[in-house]
Amino acid sequence: MSIWSYANPVKFLGLSAKVQPFLWGASAICVVGGLIWGFFGTPDDFRQGSTVKIIYLHVPAALMAINAWFMMLVTSLIWLIRRHHVSALAAKAAAPVGVVMTLIALVTGAIWGQPMWGTWWAWDPRLTSFLILFLFYLGYIALWEAVEDPDTAADLTSILCLVGSVFAVLSRYAVQFWNQGLHQGTSIPVATGGRSVADVFFYPLLMCMVGFGLLFLALVLYRTGTEIRLRRAAALRARAGRAA
Amino acid sequence: MIALLRRDLTLALRAGGGFGLGLAFFLIVTVLVPFGVGPQAATLSVIAPGILWIGALLACLLSLDRLLALDYEDGTLDLLATAPLPLEAALSIKALAHWLTTGLPLVLAAPVLGILLSLPGPGYLWLVVSLALGTPALSVIGTFGAALTVGIKRGGLLLSLLVLPLYVPTLIFGAEAARRGALGQDPSTSLLLLAGITLATIALMPFASAAVLRMGLR
């Protein structure tokens, strides 16, 4: 049985129902456990003091913000090529989760940078890129809401996701050029892969990253189920409307 | 193709065509800025290149609405989609017409408005060059946005939300080039990157625009 059999809504819902309890449970353990470990069990940083504790929220959220968009890109492509509705609905379902992750990354990033910069917001290249990503998410969600026909909406948003991805990458480099060109920006000392963070911080951070990832999966599976049900209900009502 | 171009240009330049509205908007924005930030020439001359770029960008954005909407309403768009001329080419022509009637006038008007904002002397040339290189990208990207929202009623605001993030790279490099030019520094890196983006979008975006338009017309 190939993975494509889950493109069938009924099979998808079945698998989703079986997997979700594990996902919700595991994500709760990892997120809560990781945050508690990091918050209570790790020391302050030499330079940043207790603000280093924000890393346990900021990095996982930022990671998921990017991964969510990437997942939307893949599922959009699958929709465009293979026309599986479940795939299109999964992309639609993931967007609000991505938006919230981006927002968390922005808020925690700004707060974390405040003691360093003395203002509540600074146009640090990383933060700015996330702000642009936030706008892309908003546009994507708005387009889904604005188009009446669900299939057309899926088509248009998929292309938007593709084009948006190209421009998001382009903007990333443009923003780096833009900030570097003005002054030597000090970005938040955030570890990208985790390797440049000391071990004592890294393990709770890893747990939080895993937890956020599991939470993302749980939320997207659940939300895709919601979208499938809504679509099915609308189709039933439409058919009744035509028969009446 | 020439016929389509001529038709679009005629429509834009005619009485109800909206030509000149972009320019008027550009002027108004420029005039508002000193009221917002104060009349000190020192302040204005620093922000002038950026403000003029943003003003041009917004003026372009405002005229995107009518790029496809009118043709959609009277059925011309359906004809274009089924015509022997490839839709990609038709949309490229439309983008060209948009640039000729909106972008180009902005490029020519910019130096005049630069005077209002105390743009430093060396800045005039680079402002015009950067706008000339960048505004075609704005038209082409804008065409994509217009195609995306073609069937949506009152989609103007959504169009702005979708297109403005796509404008960011062009704005960054264009304004940077104008700014460096105004300071007497070397703007060539920014200009090269700007030109690169413009060329890439001119070449590639029509395919996305045509795909999206076909979807929206179904």
Add this chain to the structure above:
Amino acid sequence: MMPDLGKYAGEVTSAYIASLVLLGVLVLWTLLRGRAARAELQDAEQENGKDG
């Protein structure tokens, strides 16, 4: 029990509260919407039959 957050107490606390609130709202909204969708589907199936 509570670690001494020092002079950054305000920042760290607000970061945590903000994030947890955002996550909480997301999960809550997701669950509520999911429940509404299930009810809607049940309604639609009862009115219009499950076939097809």
